[in-house]
Amino acid sequence: MTNPIYANYDVLEGKLHQGYLSFIKEYNNIILSIYTILTFVAMSLMYFLKSIGRPLYLLSMILGYVLLVLDGDGIYYGLTSLINDFMVFLEFFILYLIYLSPFKKEFEIKT
Numbered sequence: 001m002t003n004p005i006y007a008n009y010d011v012l013e014g015k016l017h018q019g020y021l022s023f024i025k026e027y028n029n030i031i032l033s034i035y036t037i038l039t040f041v042a043m044s045l046m047y048f049l050k051s052i053g054r055p056l057y058l059l060s061m062i063l064g065y066v067l068l069v070l071d072g073d074g075i076y077y078g079l080t081s082l083i084n085d086f087m088v089f090l091e092f093f094i095l096y097l098i099y100l101s102p103f104k105k106e107f108e109i110k111t
Contacts, residue, residue: 009075019072035063046098051107054098061091 021028039060045053076084097103 013075016073016075020070021067022072031067035060035067038063046094046107049106051109054104054107057098058095061095 021031024031038056042053042056042060046057047053098107
């Protein structure tokens with residue numbers, strides 16, 4: 001007899017929407033590679049306080065959330081959900097720092 005409190009997540013994951021990225025599987029790795037490279041380049045440019053790093057970081061965040069929406073449904077477990085929430089907080093905190101705080105003056109082009 002199975003316990004009704006615990007669900008069989010394997011069966012449930014098969015019934016979830018697989019997302020629109022699953023229809024273009026041959027381009028999925030290319031799209032994710034472009035996103036990863038864009039994110040690393042944006043973070044590197046922001047580390048060196050280059051002015052182009054701010055819009056590139058914003059673009060990489062927007063692209064990341066678009067890919068997340070197109071990726072489909074998933075099941076998140078306790079610890080991974082907590083880590084994901086903390087990462088989202090850090091992303092938006094970085095946006096706040098580079099666009100709304102006095103730190104934004106560090107990214108201005110110095111002559």
